[in-house]
Amino acid sequence: MTTETVRAHAKLTWSLRMTGVRHDGFHLIDAEMVALDLHDLMHITATPGTPSRLDVIGPFAEGVPTDESNLVLRALDHVGVDAAVVLDKRIPHGGGLGGGSTDAAAALRWAGAGTDPDALADMARIGADIPICVVGGRARVRGIGEVVEPLRFVDRWVTLVIPPLSVSTPAAYRAWDELGGPTGDAVDGPNDLEPAAIAVEPRLAEWRDAIRGQTGTRPVLAGSGATWFVEGRREKALADLVDEGALVVETRTIRAPEPSLG
Numbered sequence: 001m002t003t004e005t006v007r008a009h010a011k012l013t014w015s016l017r018m019t020g021v022r023h024d025g026f027h028l029i030d031a032e033m034v035a036l037d038l039h040d041l042m043h044i045t046a047t048p049g050t051p052s053r054l055d056v057i058g059p060f061a062e063g064v065p066t067d068e069s070n071l072v073l074r075a076l077d078h079v080g081v082d083a084a085v086v087l088d089k090r091i092p093h094g095g096g097l098g099g100g101s102t103d104a105a106a107a108l109r110w111a112g113a114g115t116d117p118d119a120l121a122d123m124a125r126i127g128a129d130i131p132i133c134v135v136g137g138r139a140r141v142r143g144i145g146e147v148v149e150p151l152r153f154v155d156r157w158v159t160l161v162i163p164p165l166s167v168s169t170p171a172a173y174r175a176w177d178e179l180g181g182p183t184g185d186a187v188d189g190p191n192d193l194e195p196a197a198i199a200v201e202p203r204l205a206e207w208r209d210a211i212r213g214q215t216g217t218r219p220v221l222a223g224s225g226a227t228w229f230v231e232g233r234r235e236k237a238l239a240d241l242v243d244e245g246a247l248v249v250e251t252r253t254i255r256a257p258e259p260s261l262g
Contacts, residue, residue: 071104105133
């Protein structure tokens, strides 16, 4: 059997507007999202007739489920493909960088899944971030994540600060509802979810203020957090935060997903 290696790139929510709630309770968004050079590696071998399995290695392997709850296995089951997958986990999980979704997206691309509107809508039912991770690059994302409109690529450096804490995305959306939803107070910044995420995890505000103090720039929360980011290469300016337990990563935006590495 031939093993192929594919990259699963992190995604960053550059801006996020919450536009409402669908009749079935799913929240509607209007966001700009970009793919980052930061990536996991997936080594995939087709195993026709043998149930798919997943092994996880790498610096951020701890805590990643390998049972049927993992989005990779759910995605392969969705398209009816059997494979053995070794996931080299290099994207920190729990930081709002789409780590699980981008792994599932890479598996779907490997399996030859389409990117037509119906296919993307089906993917969004598995995970709302999967469609943008399949399409990649820079895009406007609407609906619950299934409407992906590619935008002109912009080459940007960004510095990510990932604090030693996490935010439950469902809890952040519930807090957004409780804070008044679309009729709530105006948000200071490009991310409508920031006040809700801070309501769920107040320590986020301390990290925001620390980043601003070190860089002179107000950071932006990535989705529901817990990652903050500032544009540019600011790793040296933020080095002190590593001593406080944060992970600081310089990375840059990339174009659409690359083909298999072979």
